[in-house]
Amino acid sequence: MDIPGVLWTKDRNEALKIQRNFAKKLNLNFENRKIDTVGGIDLSFPQKGIALAILTILSFKDLKMKKIIYHISKVEFPYISGLLSFREGPIIIDLLKKVDEEIDLFFIDGQGIAHPRSFGLASHIGTLIKKPTIGIAKSHLYGKFNIPLNIKNDFKELTSSDKIIGYVLRSKENCNPIFISPGNYIDSETSLKMVKRSITKYKLPEPTRLAHKYSQIYKKKLFISKIND
DNA sequence: GCGACAG
DNA sequence: ATCTTGTCGC
Numbered sequence: 001m002d003i004p005g006v007l008w009t010k011d012r013n014e015a016l017k018i019q020r021n022f023a024k025k026l027n028l029n030f031e032n033r034k035i036d037t038v039g040g041i042d043l044s045f046p047q048k049g050i051a052l053a054i055l056t057i058l059s060f061k062d063l064k065m066k067k068i069i070y071h072i073s074k075v076e077f078p079y080i081s082g083l084l085s086f087r088e089g090p091i092i093i094d095l096l097k098k099v100d101e102e103i104d105l106f107f108i109d110g111q112g113i114a115h116p117r118s119f120g121l122a123s124h125i126g127t128l129i130k131k132p133t134i135g136i137a138k139s140h141l142y143g144k145f146n147i148p149l150n151i152k153n154d155f156k157e158l159t160s161s162d163k164i165i166g167y168v169l170r171s172k173e174n175c176n177p178i179f180i181s182p183g184n185y186i187d188s189e190t191s192l193k194m195v196k197r198s199i200t201k202y203k204l205p206e207p208t209r210l211a212h213k214y215s216q217i218y219k220k221k222l223f224i225s226k227i228n229d
Numbered sequence: 230g231c232g233a234c235a236g
Numbered sequence: 237a238t239c240t241t242g243t244c245g246c
Contacts, residue, residue, distance in 0.1 A: 043236075045237055079237075081234040088236070110235050120235070141235045174246055179235085 007128060008090055010077060015086050019119040022127055026113065028182050030190045033132065035060045038198070039103040040207025041095070041125075043088055044215035046223040051075050051088070053095040054215040056207055057103060063198060063206045070218055071095035081141070082116050085124035092125055103131065105194065106183075107207040111135040112191070114143045114158050114166040114181035126184025133183030134191045135166075136208050140179055148177050155192065167192045172203040 007022065009015050040056040050072065057067040071094055077087040088110070111120030112135030122135030143158040148170040158166035158179065166181030166188055182191045198205035204212065 079236060084235055137235050
């Protein structure tokens with residue numbers, strides 16, 4: 001996967017400029033793409049300053065995992081609400097450089113355009129790799145919404161200035177809802193549809209659920225299994 | 230000034 | 237995100 005990659009900085013103000021600037025260039029048009037293969041991305045932090053990134057590759061048809069790829073890297077930017085992509089983005093891009101196969105759609109932990117400057121992690125990654133991305137967040141960052149009913153598949157609009165920027169979906173009964181917003185090359189409605197299609201019996205859509213699960217498993221295997229070697 | 234604040 | 241076991245409830 002070839003990637004340009006000049007949208008990084010360690011300067012806070014420069015980061016804000018990048019977000020405002022590139023948000024204008026987002027293309028939230030899906031254009032009836034064919035989706036055969038989907039990817040899920042998540043990170044865990046085995047030690048301070050070290051991240052373990054996971055990419056799960058699934059066939060969209062049956063949601064079965066075909067392959068998993070991981071990447072370990074130093075963390076070079078602090079966590080700052082609204083600037084998550086400058087912390088996790090570079091690591092995710094390095095992970096994606098290891099990928100050979102074609103992936104049609106990415107599910108990424110975090111927000112897409114449901115962001116103060118309309119440029120969350122999923123939008124940033126989608127801009128760099130030029131592939132459709134959807135932000136899947138477990139909590140709220142930006143936008144107004146009503147709480148969906150405690151019934152599986154009930155959902156409410158996420159809005160900003162009366163415009164839809166995503167959806168809040170009760171993906172599983174008795175679980176907090178998830179926040180879905182388009183990253184790039186996809187619209188809100190299609191994002192919601194794709195996420196719904198990717199949910200089985202759990203709260204999170206399979207690509208992201210598996211990425212999170214394995215990021216925890218690999219963290220243990222790669223960082224504490226030594227005590228018994 | 231006060232509250233909110235992805236992972 | 238992370239430190240961590242059991243436990244209450246659907």
